[in-house]
Amino acid sequence: MKAIVGIARIFVGIFFIISGFIKMNDPVGFSYKLQExxxxxxxxxxxxxxxxxxxxxxxVIYELLLGVMLILGYRKKFTMWSLLLMIIFFTFLxxxxxxxxxxxDCGCFxxxxxxxPWQSxxxxxxxxxxxxxxxxKGKYFKPxxxxxxxxxxxxFLVFIGCLGFTYHVLMHLPAIDFRAYKEGTVIREGMQPKEGEIIPPIHDFGFYNREGDDTDEILEEEKVLLVVAYNLSKSENQGWSKIKSAVQKAEKKGYRVVALSASGPTETNQVKETYGFNFPFYFTDETAIKTIVRSNPGLVTIEDGVIIxxxxxxDADDLELK
Incomplete structure (x- = not known):
């Protein structure tokens, strides 16, 4: 029994550490799931x-710390009760x-x-x-x-590391990108369903305006700078000021600059007037925009339909332009 409990302890601890770290890598994405x-x-x-x-x-920090504490055997009662209450809640959910x-999708990983849902x-x-x-069998739970x-x-050191890592990905982007729009993705290929699947990795995505669908035209452009903001009313004002210089540099280097947002014309016109932007805003699904980049607003460079x-x-000043 001691060996069985020891194996269970290591397995659960590693599971919580991995699950917590994956979500910690993308806390904004996990927050979208919580909103749902x-x-x-x-x-x-x-x-x-x-x-x-x-x-x-x-x-996410609490989850990862519980995994570490379980493996270490630290704060026995607190750790076991926390794990039990957390898993009861998640099982119900x-x-x-x-x-x-x-x-x-539960967003567990x-x-x-x-x-x-049933796998979760x-x-x-x-x-x-x-x-x-x-x-x-808590008597076998030893430090x-x-x-x-x-x-x-x-x-304590793990906690400090978690805080630092979380702050970094919030102020920049996830350190590891698991999404369908990661760098190097050929957008047209992502819009095709994989074998045995109905829904392709990239779906509900396109460049739409009152005149129609410009998706094919934009994906055929040699150089595109895409300004992404899923909801203009929730976007950061300082963000628009920071990307303005990047937009101006891109225009000088011959990039076609376009924006994607799920907001209406009133909000888009207000942003254009406030910051002096003259590039067009296209409409697409809000969930798709949230998936492209975890920044509101954010910047994406696309070359011949490939996310670069x-x-x-x-990090607008770090944008690499050809």
């Missing part, structure tokens, strides 16, 4: 949606989503490993069984290092 859960048609907690990013940051078909639920059931085993102060400092570079508005 908080929606009126799911948990009906819309008052929490404005705080989704803060909650996302707390959850994934069952609710699966049974009522509310959320198609971000975009790295999309899971169906059964994954949580397995974790619940293992955590219950660890909880019930990994002695004295225990060593474990405390390890947890993506940058956060904080």
């Amino acid at each position: 859960y908080f929606g009126e048609d799911v948990l009906n907690l819309p008052f929490l949606q404005p705080f989704a990013l803060g909650i996302a940051v707390f959850v 994934t069952f609710y989503s699966a049974y009522f078909n509310k959320v198609t 971000g975009d790295a490993l999309p899971l169906t 639920f059964w994954k949580d059931v397995v974790l619940l069984v293992l955590i219950l085993l660890i909880f019930i 990994l290092f002695e004295p225990s102060s060593a474990n405390k400092w390890i947890v 570079q993506k940058v956060h508005y904080n």
Whole structure:
């Protein structure tokens, strides 16, 4: 039994560390998933949606730390109770989503490993069984290092590392891009479904305006600078100021500059007037825009239909232009 509990402890700990790190790599994406859960048609907690990013940051750091604490055997009662309560909540949430078909992807592993609602639920059931085993047989839960102060400092250093990494990806972009719009992606190929799949990796995407669909025309351009802002009313004012110089440089170097947003003409005209932009705004699905780049606004360079570079508005000066 001691060996079984030890294996369960290592497995659950590593699982929580990996799951927490993947979401920590993209806390903005995880916050979008939380907003979906908080929606009126799911948990009906819309008052929490404005705080989704803060909650996302707390959850991912807490999840990773629990994995580390479990492996180290640090703060035994606190760790076991935290794990048990967290997995009970997630098991309920994934069952609710699966049974009522509310959320198609739990976001447990971000975009790295999309899971169906039922796959998410059964994954949580397995974790619940293992955590219950660890909880019930807690006498075998011993600290990994002695004295225990060593474990405390390890947890503290991991916590500081988590804070630093999370701040970095929030101020820039995810360190690892698992999404369908990662650099090097051939957009036309991504718009074709893979073998055995119905929905292609890139869908609900295009460049639409009142005149029609300019997607093919833009993807055939040699050099395009794409300004991305899924919702102009939620975009950062300082972001527009920072990307303005990058837009001007791109125009001088012969780039076709266009913007993508899910906002209406009133908001787009206001942004153009405020910052003196003369490039056209195209409309496309908001979810697709959120997936392209985790920055509102953000910049993407496309050459002959291939995504070359993506940058956060904080890194607009680092944009490489031919």
